[in-house]
Amino acid sequence: MSNDEIFAAAYREHYWAVSRYVARRLDGRTSEVEEVVAEVFTVAWRRRADLPGSPLPWLYGVARNCLANAVRGYGRRRRLVHRLGNDETAHGRQIVDSPDAEAPGAWVHEALARLSESDQEVLRLTAWEELGIDEVAVVLGCGSRAAAMRLHRARRRLRAEIDRLHPTLSTGPTATKEHGHG
Numbered sequence: 804m805s806n807d808e809i810f811a812a813a814y815r816e817h818y819w820a821v822s823r824y825v826a827r828r829l830d831g832r833t834s835e836v837e838e839v840v841a842e843v844f845t846v847a848w849r850r851r852a853d854l855p856g857s858p859l860p861w862l863y864g865v866a867r868n869c870l871a872n873a874v875r876g877y878g879r880r881r882r883l884v885h886r887l888g889n890d891e892t893a894h895g896r897q898i899v900d901s902p903d904a905e906a907p908g909a910w911v912h913e914a915l916a917r918l919s920e921s922d923q924e925v926l927r928l929t930a931w932e933e934l935g936i937d938e939v940a941v942v943l944g945c946g947s948r949a950a951a952m953r954l955h956r957a958r959r960r961l962r963a964e965i966d967r968l969h970p971t972l973s974t975g976p977t978a979t980k981e982h983g984h985g
Contacts, residue, residue, distance in 0.1 A: 824931070825840050825843070825869075825870060835873055863932065910968055922953075922957035926954070
């Protein structure tokens with residue numbers, strides 16, 4: 804197969820996986836998802852001779868870099884809008900959720916949000932993208948042992964955050980067995 808055919812196959816096979824990866828990390832900023840995904844596949848096209856036999860982890864690595872650029876750009880735009888005094892609060896359009904509006908499992912996302920970006924990413928790669936440790940290593944650009952250690956440490960820190968936010972989840976005889984502490 805030519806490099807063009809390899810790229811076309813990777814695009815067809817992995818477009819939606821890359822789109823989901825990007826969408827989950829942009830957290831509701833759907834207008835930017837297509838832009839970032841297009842950039843991922845633009846990079847993949849330019850580097851189609853470098854596409855590995857299993858391109859998805861490699862594409863996730865490219866997406867990670869494209870997301871970092873997009874997030875920086877988003878931050879710059881947000882600061883500019885704020886300096887111009889054109890933000891939503893200036894126009895009285897802020898929305899306040901009711902106290903009972905917490906989504907089920909929101910505390911897990913809250914605990915995850917308290918972790919470093921690198922901890923969040925390694926956990927998302929294994930939980931959301933369902934990658935194995937060797938694939939995580941490709942995305943992160945490190946060795947498998949380093950990726951396994953990062954995952955282990957991230958899981959330990961997430962558990963500590965969950966315990967800090969909801970100590971009742973890790974107390975009592977049934978919770979201890981459910982969470983593997985017994």
